[in-house]
Amino acid sequence: MRITILLLSLISILTGAKTFAQHNYWQQQLSYEINVALDDKENELTGKMSLQYRNNSPDTLYYLWFHVWPNAFKNDRTAFSEERLRNGRTDFYFSKEKDRGYINQLDFRAENESLETEDDSVNIDVIKVILAAPLVPGEEVILKTPFHVKLPYTFSGSGHNKTQSYLASNWYPKVAVYDENGWHPSPYLEMISPYEEFADFKVSITLPRNYVVAATGDLEKADEIKWLKGRTKAPEREKLPVKKNKNSFGKPKVVYKEIASDPETKTINYSAKNSTSFVFAADKNFIVKYEEITVNANTVTVWAFYNTKKFCCDELSGFTAFLKAIRNAERTLPPLPYKNISLVEIKTGGNPFVFSGLIAEDGHHLTLPASHLLNRMFVGRLINFNEKDEPWLSLGLNEYLNRRSGEAFGERHHWNYELKTINDNLLNKAILQNQDQALNTGFDQLTTKNKKLVHAIKGAAWFARMRSLLSPVEFDNILSGFLNDRTLKHGTSNDLKLAFATTDNSDADVLISSIGKTGSLDSTVRKSKRRFELFYQPEKWDSVPKTYIAPSIGYNTSDGLMAGLMVHNYSLPFERFRYFVSPLYGLRSGEINGLADLGYAVYPGRKISSVRFGVGFAKFSSQSAKDSTGKRINAGFMKFTPSVRLGFRNSSVLSLVDKWLEWKTFIIGETGFNYSEGSDGQYYPSKSDIQYRYLNQLTFNITDTRILYPYDASLQVQQSSDFYRINLNAQYFFNYASGGGLDIRLFAAKFGYIGERSVAKEFRTYAFQPKLTAVRGNEDYTYSNYFIGRDQSSGLPSQQIMMRDGGLKIRTDLFQDLQGRSDNWVSSVNLSTSLPASVFPEQVPLKIFFDIGTYAGAWEQNSDVARFMYVGGLQLSLFNKILNIYAPVFYSKTFRDNLKTVPEENKFLRKISFSLDIHRLSARKSRFLNILM
Structure with a gap:
């Protein structure tokens, strides 16, 4: 899958006309100096790191927690591996040893004194470094260490692929966040953006000279910048003979010979201010395009590093769309403090820097995803939220801004409108079934479904509801002030509450208190008249209850081809009473047959998650013959199935186990044939009277869809x-x-x-x-x-x-x-x-x-x-x-x-x-x- 990665350079702190910061806010001050070399034969990084850490907190520190996230790819027992399995991915779990990665050769020192380290008791990608002396408030310490990284295959965010294309994120030892709530050590997780300290970076990268590099920050080598600006086409590659794969029926793919690495190396230097991370990508096949644009009186150079012409060089490209999105960013976001922005097309997995929707079918489709990328840049990189503890704040705000971007560009004509409507209906379904969770629920306590619903969709609904309670102008002013104030800082829900505490709206106060509660954010009851629609049209999903009518067909040897109608409400929005009715006419038998299922569900909560009362019906022919007059007669069955099913709630929010207990009674009427001798001495059938029987059935079922x-x-x-x-x-x-x-x-x-x-x-x-x-x-x-x-x-x-x-x-x-x-x-x-x-x-x-x-x-x-x-x-x-x-x-x-x-x-x-x-x-x-x- 081809995706885009944003690499940014932060150059200034935004200011707002109105701020809502905490009076005693403090933030640790960090500065990294890193020298690293890429070995593209062994797919390794070797380097040295120096970290200057200033303690701006009121506390004395005796140790520092570090994230050594390359170890997340070391074996199949890490938090990342477990998360992948929960998300339905086995590629890493079953990966080969050569495709995994790790970091080693660490030797932390302060003033050349070796420091003791302690492994985390659970996560191998988190370590504690014991300081030689207590670090009191206002003092700083300089830690140095060598490191060696075996880059994994690109499973998630960092690694290499078979064509010697490299993406390095989370590749060096990173100190964890220390804030007013203490330390926040965390294993690497794919589904949430990391909570990180802002830092200054000076990084030198040594690698073969024919690699094209895109990186966080500002490139400080003039001749390298000139070389990049002249990189208007990819180097020529020799086409290899096509080999037919005997185990595939597909057309063989064209394969090109890989470009050999230059035996000479180069060292390029980058600097970045107030960045949460330093990321770089390197590829010998990159083509480069750039354009300088002016946004809010700031000149920004936008770079594109790409492999495919579609990405860059026509009006439908991701680069063109992104330029347009940047120019429109001032409608919804504060000024962007970047001197350079790089878009990189690379084959990789998901990570916090990744956005995968930039290339689409037409220009209008492109603009919206590009604006989503800008929103994600801002709400995550420039304002760093703790997504592990408060996922709703970052992802809910980001989703809300995405929807505002959609409104600006006519969202009803964009796929995002349908996706938004589906997500809103799914959230309402979860609320109806008592399966939603409070907004302030931590990521680890969210159920698998709610990881996709509560933190983003319900969070966006919270912001939209707040805007409807206030005037749009007042809401936008408060939100703009909050974004300006929190730029290049850590943000919390308490900061957001302080921002909206300036309003005198009592309904807004109630909404603020709802952050810790389950249920709907809007108590207003709205009833919509049911709409009947032909066929099933998911692209028309909205909040109106619908009954779908469509033709249906069936077949069996006795009834022959059957034709009829299908009437159902199996759609969104979710309804407690659900029905499916399909009458069918047998063209051979002349019988009216069909299927039906009606059910009503209630959701008590607690240990019993659901109770469904239902009744089913079915009628079909199972035998056919000709009687003594030559007329076709049919015999078959008819059944009614009343039932009650209880669904049980899981004790663990991470469990995919589905447990239910069902009582069902089968009331079945059957007909057959009685044979008697005719006047010609042959035996002919006649249809027997219907015979009824019953069967009671009690079933307990347990399923784990892991x-x-x-x-x-x-x-x-x-x-x-x-x-x-x-x-x-x-x-x-x-x-x-x-x-x-x-x-x-x-x-x-x-x-x-x-x-x-x-x-x-x-x-x-x-x-x-x-x-x-x-x-x-x-x-x-x-x-x-x-x-x-x-x-x-x-x-x-x-x-x-x-x-x-x-x-x-x-x-x-x-x-x-x-x-x-x-x-x-x-x-x-x-x-x-x-x-x-x-x-x-x-x-x-x-x-x-x-x-x-x-x-x-x-x-x-x-x-x-x-x-x-x-x-x-x-x-x-x-x-x-x-x-x-x-x-x-x-x-x-x-x-x-x-x-x-x-x-x-x-x-x-x-x-x-x-x-x-x-x-x-x-x-x-x-x-x-x-x-x-």
Whole structure:
């Protein structure tokens, strides 16, 4: 992914007409001098650092905390690695040793006296340096240390890629912030900007002379500046012969020979004032473009370091858009105190300096993201907030300013309007479900969903609400004064409260107090008239309740093609009462069929997070035939499913575990065929009367959707008039470091009779008894799975199975005794593993499966079947595992011997089966619709 990085030079402190600072505000004074050399053969940095640290606090300091953040990439047990896993990324966790990074060779000294260091008890990227003597208020100490950094592959913010392109951020030992609340040591985290001290920098970088370097601050070498200004094109590179990848069907990419590093080196010097960090990027292929512009009477040189022509040299480029955004920045931001701004196009991961939306489809789309970048520069770099303790202040203010920028450029015509509306609706959904958290909640205490909602979206809503309570002019004056006063300082919510305390608006005082409370920021109740819309149009998401109407189709062998309508309100804004109704007309059967689901949810909070009352309906044909008159008749099922589901709240805010308990009753009416002899001596069917039955089902389910080793387990109890059944189903995914993994499924079932066992009960409960082999359509006794031909005994539809019970994937339709059916117990293990990409192309999702199981009958005395039965073969999973095709290759002797007796059944194609797991499209498991549930 190509993104842009901002490298800035701070040259002055902004002043405002009105300030709201704390009277006794103080800030530590730091000055770094760093000499560093890049070894692009080993991807290493070697250098020396000198830190002058002045204690402006009223406290005596006995030690300094340092961030040694290159160690965040040292192993898979760091806070960064854990955060990546929580965010669904395994690339770093499974990375190779050569692609990881670290910092070592540290030797802190003061006046040439070696200082003792202590490792943090939890985080290896944080250390404590014990001072040789107490550092009293008003005094300073100079610490020096050598350092060596093994740069990681560019996972997040700092590192290298395969083309010798380097980005160095957080690469040197950084002293942590000490403020009125004490020390703030923190491990490196990707999702929040670091809380850092402002400092002056003098940095010299030594590297091969043909590297182009972009860095924080002002370049102090005139001949290097002249060279950069003349870098109007990239050096020529030799095109290498294209090699076809035998494991890929894609068109081979054009590959160019890498430019050799110049054996001669150069040393370039930079200086920066009042910066929170020093960042540099180096690449031998960069092209450079620059332009001087005047903003608020200040002359600023804007540089672009890029690889692609689109980034720079046409009207749709990121550079052009950014220039426009800077010129418009005075509308929403104080004057920018930069002498140089550099935009760098580089392949990297996310970090606080990264902005990834600058290149878009048209000029209007570009201007808004560029203004977002400027806002992020200001609210994070020029005013440094503690995002770990008060994430809402920085990210909420930034999001608010982004929305103001959108208004300035006509946001209703921009994608950001839809995104804003979606986010606002998701926040309202969280509030309705009692899942939101107070604005002043620290980052570590936010739930995974609220990390994306509370600190940014609810924070922006707070600022917007405050503006609506005050006059726009008064609000803008107060906010402008706050931004001016806090520039090049640390900012807190207390500073913001002091700023707005100047107003006499009582409603504003209530809003200020709401920072520590959950719930809506606006108590005004607004009702909107429901709107009916054709089709599903997410681009029209807004706060108006909607009912969508769209055509729907379906198919099965008995009803044929079905056509009808789909009516639902599964959209945003979220509603407590949700419905889905889809009547369908069978073009072959002439039957009116369909599906429906209605539910109402309440959200008590505390241990019970939700209670949903629902009822479902389904009606379809499952058999068809012609009667004695030649007329087509149909038989099938109809079911009602009232239910109550309880969702349980997790004890840990970081947990992705979903636990629920559900009671569901299946009330099912079934029709079939009665056969009688006609006048011609043939037997003809007639439709039987509808027969009703019920089944009560209690299910406890626990699911952990974590990216590493996710699992799902359920314990289910079913009961009907003649029997009870207990099912245990557990699924686990074991990730492979190279990609893919092993699916493990464990199944066990206990069956028993209610009342005395009898031959009649055995016959009536035959289809309900668990078995080893996979289930066919006529054994889906709750009608919960989609089948093309539910009662078909020949042709392609008859080869469909569903993954329930033992799940041994071999067809033994003609051999009832081979199915491992039991009216006592059944147990099995199902394994499925992906194959290495080096062996099979990624476009061919081929797997190997192996199933093994046993059942009570195999352990009885005088049993003539093996105690354990197995089958293995090839599995092809298509369309995100919705369609799975199974081809048995080897299996138990019992299966093999019996299949040989019927040659037609023993053919390879005849033994192939397939499953259609339509449940994978359900709203709960769809990544897109998950936001709606």
